[in-house]
Amino acid sequence: MATSSKQFKAIGEDIWKSRAEKTNAELFAFTYGALVVQLIQDYEDYDEVNKQLEKMGYNIGTRLIEDFLAKSSVGRCSDFREVGEVVAKVGFKSFLNISPTVIHGAPPPPASPVIGASPQSLLGGSSFTLTFDENPLAEFVELPEEVLEGGLWYSNVLCGVLRGALEMVQMQVQAVFISDVLRGDESTEIRVTLIKHLEEEVPVGDD
């Protein structure tokens, strides 16, 4: 790997520190909380709310990746493993000042014999899991019973952000919550699975 994990951490720290405008964490948590409550009142169906949160996150992610690439000097990632490291150590650190831990999933068995050059983890099916020990979005939140039973993933916007951002760098991924402390689980985890690499598309009408 070109850049080691310690260097990623340092890059993340630097970007966080060099940000001129930071926002108040409580304000951020309250705003997000009001947003979720309003969505629940509007849609009344927790699956729909989850979808909407993910959609909103997707829109945020597609724009966020530009900011991220501009500020960080991280180049193209060689494999999906590195993507996971960069997302966790540089991405989350520079925007939310949190450092989730990354656990890489087992590489998938090759569908057809792959000769030397392309590493396994570029193929679809690789995944990594981010484990959050703190979640600034859910700072004061306790889910009431109906919400718990309804199956709401409170911070689902983060999954959308990951999907949107990675799609802009030509990776189609699926990001889902595995567990959430708000739901009573032991930890908050998101699993990101690579579906496929997207081909560079030539804009229509160029020829």
Add this chain to the structure above:
Amino acid sequence: MSHHLFILSPSDTPLYELTHYSSKPVPSTTSPLAANLPSWSTSAFAGTLTALSGASSTAQTHNTQGGPVRMGGGKDRHVIQMVANASLDAIEEVMRKESVMYLKSVDKFNEWTVSAFVTPGNMKFILLHESRNDDGIKSFFHDVWELYVKTMLNPFHTAHTPIRSGVFDGRVRASAKKYL
């Protein structure tokens, strides 16, 4: 000796109630009071005294002082709630004159004293207690206030949502044990 805490919203709907049995020593005046009550009142309130104080009651000899068992069944709950409701008028009277948060004791009813605490958000905390314990009660109210503020920060909670959180309940009980 027991204490009853009620948390009321600005529209006087009860959001939370707690009954706490203190393990602190009971002043011995409770049993003589039973004898002082006129006979017409003993029916409803003898139930209160003997059931809740558990001091020297032949009818309920199995109750031990300070035990956390809920005693007395439904009879005394009504009395307690009636007393709490009656005190609301007294609270409003005091609030009109001065605007402090901790109103020491707004009402007295046989052996129950009612103390109140009104937050800036117009939430009322009402505590029914038997003995005097101003400082302890004041600290307890402040503690409950802080816990309440933390509950309010939850986006799913409005000023009129009943408080059902187990965490809040546990913490209020711990605070009650500490101060009462």
